[in-house]
Amino acid sequence: MTHALIVIDVQKDFCPGGALAVAEGDQIVLGINAAMNDFGVVILTQDWHPAGHSSFASTHGATEMSMIDMPYGPQVLWPDHCIQGSLGAQFHPDLTVDRADLILRKGHNPAIDSYSAFFENDHTTPTGLEGYLRTRGISQITLVGLALDFCVAYSALDAAKLGFDVTVQLDLCRAIDLNGSLALAKADMQAAGVTLA
Numbered sequence: 388m389t390h391a392l393i394v395i396d397v398q399k400d401f402c403p404g405g406a407l408a409v410a411e412g413d414q415i416v417l418g419i420n421a422a423m424n425d426f427g428v429v430i431l432t433q434d435w436h437p438a439g440h441s442s443f444a445s446t447h448g449a450t451e452m453s454m455i456d457m458p459y460g461p462q463v464l465w466p467d468h469c470i471q472g473s474l475g476a477q478f479h480p481d482l483t484v485d486r487a488d489l490i491l492r493k494g495h496n497p498a499i500d501s502y503s504a505f506f507e508n509d510h511t512t513p514t515g516l517e518g519y520l521r522t523r524g525i526s527q528i529t530l531v532g533l534a535l536d537f538c539v540a541y542s543a544l545d546a547a548k549l550g551f552d553v554t555v556q557l558d559l560c561r562a563i564d565l566n567g568s569l570a571l572a573k574a575d576m577q578a579a580g581v582t583l584a
């Protein structure tokens with residue numbers, strides 16, 4: 388059975404020096420490269436927002452990291468990050484991208500954020516990843532990358548809900564940890580039957 392490694396958002400903007408830097412975000416890159424050898428399929432995701440995206444604080448004249456109510460629910464307002472075609476949206480320069488069968492871009496809808504690799508934040512609009520995995524006969528996935536408490540966790544929860552066998556390899560993730568989001572994400576993943584390895 389094919390087991391896919393899904394590498395979430397290992398991009399310059401999520402690494403130290405980037406627009407939405409995750410502490411130690413760069414320290415998982417070599418470990419992720421090594422892990423790629425253990426999987427038959429490797430998929431990379433790339434956060435990929437148009438300028439003026441609705442998840443950016445600047446779009447609303449609001450304070451960064453504050454909350455706003457969107458039609459689909461509460462949304463954190465982030466610094467401008469991972470703008471399509473920008474340097475910050477590029478993968479970390481040391482990440483092995485050549486092993487990837489698929490690079491999935493998400494967050495391109497100006498009106499809806501997309502933490503999860505499976506659905507936008509309305510929890511309804513699919514990215515197409517479910518169909519890609521199912522049509523390739525892949526039912527087991529391991530998730531690594533950034534950020535553990537946002538895009539990795541949302542992806543893991545959606546995948547578990549869809550019936551995939553999901554593992555998150557914690558040592559190959561790093562978290563933002565905003566207002567207890569890390570503890571909450573771990574508890575939610577455990578409750579959903581995600582294996583935290």
Ligand code: VGL
Pocket residue numbers: 395396401434465502533534535536537538539
């Ligand atoms: C992410 C916040 C905003 C992530 C993406 O990759 O975890 N977090 N956009």
Ligand code: ZN
Pocket residue numbers: 434435436442468469494
């Ligand atoms: Zn984003």
